[in-house]
Amino acid sequence: MTEPMIESILINLGIEVDQDRVHVDWCPAKLIEHAISHHEAYLTSTGSLSVSTGAFTGRSPENRYIVDAGEADKNVNWASKQNKPIDEATYRVVRKNVARYMSQRRHLFIVRGYAGADRKYARKVMVVAERAHQALFIRQMLVRPTVDELEQFGRPDITVYAAPTYVCSRDRDGVEPAAVILDMNHKKIVVAGTGYCGEIKKAIFTMMNYLLPIEDGVLPMHCSANVDPKTGKTAVLFGLSGTGKTTLSADPERLLIGDDEHGWSPRGIFNIEGGCYAKTIDLTHEREPDIFDAIRFGSVSENVKLNRKTREPIYSDSSITENGRAAYPIEHIDRVVESGVGQSPSVVLFLTADAYGVLPPISKLSREEAMFHFLTGYTAKVAGTEIGIVEPQPTFSALFGEPFMPLDHMVYAYLLGEKIVRHNTRVYLVNTGWTGGPYGIGHRIALSHTRALVRAAMDGSIDDAGYRRDEIFGVDVPRECLGVPTTLLDPRQTWDDPEEYDKAAQKLADMFNENFKKRYPGVELEDLARPREE
Incomplete structure (x- = not known):
């Protein structure tokens, strides 16, 4: 009945x-x-x-x-x-x-x-x-x-x-x-x-x-989230298909809050799903x-x-x-937060699999840089993944989940920016893709190195050695990280021909800017640093 x-x-x-x-x-x-x-x-x-x-x-x-x-x-x-x-x-x-x-x-x-x-x-x-x-x-x-x-x-x-x-x-x-x-x-x-x-x-x-x-x-996010059981500090990981979001969020040293859909409220983050x-x-x-x-x-x-x-x-x-x-x-899943809730994240990670092999394996972003890359949502397809692709192809999915975000993209971006400032959240762009050259010439960054970088970002030790400025991509790159070769942190040093690296890096940076100008005409990076107009 x-x-x-x-x-x-x-x-x-x-x-x-x-x-x-x-x-x-x-x-x-x-x-x-x-x-x-x-x-x-x-x-x-x-x-x-x-x-x-x-x-x-x-x-x-x-x-x-x-x-x-x-x-x-x-x-x-x-x-x-x-x-x-x-x-x-x-x-x-x-x-x-x-x-x-x-x-x-x-x-x-x-x-x-x-x-x-x-x-x-x-x-x-x-x-x-x-x-x-x-x-x-x-x-x-x-x-x-x-x-x-x-x-x-x-x-x-x-x-x-x-x-x-x-x-x-x-x-x-x-x-x-x-x-x-x-x-x-x-x-x-x-x-x-x-x-x-x-x-x-x-x-x-x-x-x-x-x-x-x-x-x-509340900011809805197409992301995974996990927490350090010792400190209670949480992290969220954004990433399109093939970037390693599922693998990196399933860290044996942390507890999983959720793997796909979350909200960031004044009270913290919460899983939108139960599975x-x-x-x-x-x-x-x-x-x-x-x-x-x-x-x-x-x-x-x-x-x-x-x-x-x-x-x-x-x-x-x-x-x-x-x-x-x-x-x-x-x-x-054995190691999960069954309540599905956690503190406001101390760290946000944007994962991208750069098949051009030019992005640093990790870089720190300011608020406006974080909003820029959130609105960009970059990864790259490689040869063989789809018919007709013979060289790396850039893929841009705004907010790392554009098909599911029905409001103006700026609504979500400004919510992210406001929460980053309010909660003093650190934001990093992580390249899980290639280094030493593009796909077919270079090699995929070792998972062990990516894990070391992600863990250092999550616990804050990535900041200890300071940063250098990458002028091509406009981001800050750490000088050292325990367990990671210092040459890997500067992708230019991993290429046989540094001048070829410069050309390839500038080409990808231009793609970023052209995509942003096309999608958000009239919006400049410095505009993102200002409070949202109601």
């Missing part, structure tokens, strides 16, 4: 279904039993629930929309190609059709949880899912309420329709074949026509990235023991090839997709 309030909420969502077909807050075991018995998934040899997401094995940006109406019309950064508008009338048609479709399903699963470990800034989320494995996925990804919190949960702040088998039609819905629609004004999300569970997670994150700055003055969503391609116990061991009973594996006889996952097989994923609750 459903609770009377849940029945009322469903009716308000346009979903009318018999109570015995609605399953509310089922435990993982029941969801797994249902998913297997109804042929949604297989149980793997590790105990994980293995699912195939169909045609969509990743996010589909071309099918994601934001309703262009009300306050959202004024607040959303429509200049960003990531924010595709949809008119309210079309959205209402899609939502009505999806609700009608869900009313006809034999089973619906309701999951209630929080987006945000700090309850002062959290939002209550209710997901109505068509499939049991979706319910398991989001149950593990949201912050799970206590029994008392569930009893007092009331009406949700954010509601999500998840209907993967509803195929959108241009004639009937105005969009096709899938739709991920965010209604910021009424805090509703429709995910239809795609079985990729990451769309639910990222849609909720995007909604939070809209709400937190506007309603709470992790890790890539599985080429996963081994030797390389990532924490992740490998976390994929067990209660987790959901997406698009991972299985041995048909043994049901063993074949993580090295990318025949389904390079984007195989596993979702699991954060408690599946």
Whole structure:
């Protein structure tokens, strides 16, 4: 039987279904039993629930929309190609059709949880899912309420329709074949026509990235975070795919707060999620023991090839997709902060894999330099990663997560700058990429050296020997660091031809400046040092 309030909420969502077909807050075991018995998934040899997401094995940006109406019309950064508008009338048609479709399903699963470990800034989320494995996925990804919190949960702040088998039609819905629609004004999300569970997670994150700055003055961050258990000092790590964010945040000497989504409030930082969503391609116990061991009973594996006889996952097989994923609750990791909260960070690290081999392995940033690199969000793709790439290609994703940041980028950048000053937070740019030359000539910076630099930045010892100014990139570079060759700290010394280094470094610095001028015309570096104009 459903609770009377849940029945009322469903009716308000346009979903009318018999109570015995609605399953509310089922435990993982029941969801797994249902998913297997109804042929949604297989149980793997590790105990994980293995699912195939169909045609969509990743996010589909071309099918994601934001309703262009009300306050959202004024607040959303429509200049960003990531924010595709949809008119309210079309959205209402899609939502009505999806609700009608869900009313006809034999089973619906309701999951209630929080987006945000700090309850002062959290939002209550209710997901109505068509499939049991979706319910398991989001149950593990949201912050799970206590029994008392569930009893007092009331009406949700954010509601999500998840209907993967509803195929959108241009004639009937105005969009096709899938739709991920965010209604910021009424805090509703429709995910239809795609079985990729990451769309639910990222849609909720995007909604939070809209709400937190506007309603709470909180900076949402696409980053990992960890803490020194001895001092309580926290660090956050930003980085695009391939920069080492997951590896470096999983430090055996520190406790993990979260691996992907956080908020920075006046009270400190908090994990927006209650779980992790890790890539599985080429996963081994030797390389990532924490992740490998976390994929067990209660987790959901997406698009991972299985041995048909043994049901063993074949993580090295990318025949389904390079984007195989596993979702699991954060408690599946041994060294974690289960509360999901920490102090305001003493250190912020921007990770970049520079395939040009010219950025210093670590450099210290002023407030305005930090804002510049936050707005830049640089890393580089290397030859072989995509068809047609024969030499390093720069990639700029503002805020290290542009697709999920719907407001004007300056809103987030100034929030970062203000918090850096208020909390005396040190900021570093860390190159986890190449040195001694570009990709194909130089070599990847050793993980042991990067770890030594990151740990020295986190404990502050990196500052002891002082800094030299890098005039090309306008950053301060440490003169020494215990456990790291001094020549490595000056990438010019690692190149056979220093003049070639100068040319390559200047070329990348020019790319930074050209990208910034194109994205933020009229904004100068010195402008970022001044307080934000309200």
